[in-house]
Each structure stands twice: as C-alpha cells, then as structure tokens.
Amino acid sequence: MSRATHTVDVLVVGAGPAGLTVAHELALAGVRATVVDRLPVANRHSKGLGLQPRTVEVLDMRALLDAVLVDAVARIPDGHFAGLPVPLTYDRWESAHPYHLIYPQNLLEQLLESELARRGVRVLRSHELVGLTQDDDGATAIVATPDGEVAFRTRYVIGCDGHDSAVRRLGGFGFPGTSTDFSGVVADVVLRAAPAEVLTRPRRTADLLGEERGDRRNVAYPLVPLPNGRYRVVWAEYGGAVEAARPVTEQEVRAAVVQRYGDEVDIAEVEWASRLSDAAHLVDHYRLGHVFVVGDAAHIHIPAGGQGLNVGVQDAMNLGWKLAAAVLGRAPAALLDTYHTERRSIGARVLENTRVQAYLTHPAAEFDALRRTFVTLLGMREVNDRFAGMLSGLDVRYEIPGEPEHRVLGARMPDLALDRGTLFGRLRGARGLLVADAAYGDCAAPWADRVEVARGDLSRWGATGVLVRPDGHVCWVAPDHDDSPGHAKRLDAALRTWFGAPGR
Secondary structure, eight states: OOOEEEEEEEEEEOOSHHHHHHHHHHHHTTOOOEEEESSSSOOOSOOOOEEOHHHHHHHHHTTOHHHHHHHOSEEESOBOSTTOSSOBOOGGGOOSOOSEEEOOHHHHHHHHHHHHHHTTOOEEESOEEEEEEEETTEEEEEEEETTEEEEEEEEEEEEOOOTTOHHHHHTTOOOOEEOOSEEEEEEEEEEEEOOHHHHTSOTTSOOBHHHHTTOSSEEEOOOEEOGGGEEEEEEEEETOOOOTTSOOOHHHHHHHHHHHHOTTOEEEEEEEEEEEEOOEEEOSOSEETTEEEOGGGTEEOOOGGGHHHHHHHHHHHHHHHHHHHHHTTOOOTTTTHHHHHHHHHHHHHHHHHHHHHHHHTOOSGGGHHHHHHHHHHHTSHHHHHHHHHHHHTTTOBOOOTTSOOOTTTTBBOOOOBOSSSBHHHHTTTSOEEEESOHHHHHHTGGGTTTEEEEOOOOGGGTEEEEEEOTTSBEEEEEETTOOOTHHHHHHHHHHHHHHOSTTO
C-alpha cells in the first residue's frame, strides 16, 4: 500500500522545550515548521524545573517572560555547584535577570505550544519517526501515525526527540560516551505529612543523608516544593546500576523515601517518577547533511543544575534563526555549519562540569577532600564568577572569524536602553539589531528587511557600535578607541556573513 507524502520545509521531531523553541524561532521568521511527537498527549509532568539566567534572558528576548513569571514557583538569586554550600553570584555578568526560576517544564511546553498555535503551527501527536533517508536535495522521513505510515519530504529534519532519539539513531550520528556509576530516581510526590526539618533543609545544600547514617553508597537531596502541595524528591545509589528502561514503581518510591527521609514522611500520591544516571554521551556532529540534533538528542548527562533543559533551549535558539534564513534563501553557504561549531563545544563543556559534579556528590569518603577543596575554591571571587557564568549560560562566547578581538565579540549582549525601547525588546521579532550611530546605520540599510537599527550608549562595553544576531550574540564591534574607516567595511562583511546578500 502506498504512503501519503507531505512536502514541508522543516520537520521538527519532538515537542519538548527544544523542539518547540526551534519551531517558535522559525515561526517568528515566517517559516511554519511541522512538529511531530510520538506521545499521544502533551507532557503533564514537571520534569525539568529550573530556568537558568541565560534562559530567562532568552524568554525576555521573545516576549515570553511575563507569562513565565506569573506561574514561576520561586525566584532564586544565586546558583550552586554540586550543591556545595557556597552560592554562585551573577554580579560579574551584567544580566537584567540574575536569578534562577523554579518553573516546571510542562508549563514551558504549554506556553510555547500555545504561542505556536497562535501562529498556525500545531503539534502532530502519536506520530513516531520510523525511517529517515537523505539525498542531495533534502530528507525523507517515514512517520508512523494512528492511520498508518506517512512520508514527509523536507529540506531539513531537526531531532529534538530526547535521550533515546530516533533521529540520532536513524540519521547515523555517532554518540560516544561513558557508562553509569550510579542509578537514581527523580519523582514528584504529594505529601500527607512530613517533619519540618525535612521540608526546611537549605534547598541548595547537597545533604548527604546517607553519610549521616554511615551509609557511603546512598545520597538524597532536600525536597523542593512545587505548586499544589507537591514536592520533588531525588536520590541516588552508587555502585549498583539499574537498567534505565525499567519503570519506577510507586512501591519503590515509597520505600526509598522512607529509607532516606524517615518513616514520618507520608506520601499521599506519586505523580511522576523517572530514573536518572551519570551516563554521559555527546554526538560527534550536531549536523549531518540535512539533519540536525538538538538538546538531549545531542547530549545526555547527569541532570545537575537543570543544564539539560537550559542547554537544549539555547541550542534551539542558536539553530532556529539560521534555519529560517536558509529556508528563506538568505543564508550564506556556511551559516548552518556554525550550529555545530558553536554548540558542540558547549555540549562538551556541560558533560565535563556535570561529571565533576557527580564526583562531588559521591558519598564515598575518598571524595571528602575534593569537596572541601572546591568549597575553598568557590569562595574565591574570580573562581566563583567563572563557575557562575558557566552554569548560568551567561558566559557563552562564540568564536567570530575575521573580527579583531573585543570583550563583547561573540558574547551575549546584555540588555540596555536604546533610543526606542530596549535591546531585548527590539530582538523580540527574531531579527538582527545594529546598535550604532547614523553612519553605520546607513551601511545596514540594504538589510532593512532583516536587521533593525537603533542608537544606544555602549561606552560601558568599550564600543561605539555592535551588530547583534537574533540569538542575542554580538558578531561585529566598533571599538570606542578606534575610529578607523575599516569598521564600516568589516560591518558590511559581517552583515553578509550572518544575514546573507543584501536586498533579498
């Protein structure tokens, strides 16, 4: 029996935060992606909880933050590394949003999906990718649906389908990594009763409860309050790996909570539970031809500090505007390749820092000296700043070829007041933004359909002009100590490199 074939510009596989963010970025540029997801209904569970400062900035840049703040459970003014009792502070990074938000993943997905629906994009559920081939002109994806298999002929396939990604497997992506040393569980429970000392432990102090009992294999963490009387519980056991695919039972959760938190903790209901481990894998390429992988499809690691969700959203922000440019015929030949060169190094860094955090939370006595050493190091201002920037995403800086070194080049541009509005406000349409005086503004006039022009005081950053990409990163700078006429020539080159030929 022949399959129906649908022709689409972009097929996004997976409707989690990364997939919905890619689709949202495309929609802002006028490109309507097709989004498929194997699950029959939208995720109803909190799963990822924390939004890091850079993700909060990204939400502000897309006019989504106000809606997020309405339902955010808590705002936390500093970060942590492996739960060590030294807060990471964000003063050094000049962020308008120097805080974490406790905001359940399912609410973020609902928000993004509603924004997509408003723009005519809907998620096709119970649609599972079962086949994928490529040729010179695009890709063909075979998708199983409740009504049988269908084929999608598309220019690009974007794999946002999680740690067991079908896109990664069918697309032939290498996924090297390391095996697990521990098994753990993360669960959301409704408590009928619990002793106050369990509920009021410092949220970011990794409380090695197993160590207090002399058990050097088990570790549990303080409970995190959620809306409607629910709590997040997390525990791990070292040296006894459990098959990740084995479902977590309610009996297992109840027994583990009593063992690790005490029999005074009375669970009324187990809403959701999932296994976790410190297995770490990273794809060798983020792009193979017409196929890309994003978020957990590209990298998996211990869920330390919520980096998986946040890095996935930031992967999507990096790729989305570039894909839109390609679909609209505006992308220079090398633009899509920059997704791999810019984001894979970030994925590698996340695997490294989460591996270190796994060591620091290991309850064995031989790691006590390592913990004490890190507490000392994090108490040093420069070290604290470095770790705060890394874990928050605020320090991400991409290499911008062909441009002279400058401290904001390749970095995220902090929000600032402009002659009309603010920098984040002017980025809400997912277009480029040139902040400079009139002379440079004239240089950008041929790109007026994709680059806005504004004026603002850049003196605190040592510049008289910056060109900001749709993802908020700077790709050209006019330094304030040099009025060379060559800056205009470099601006023209940067506009062509990142935004294509003029007037198209």
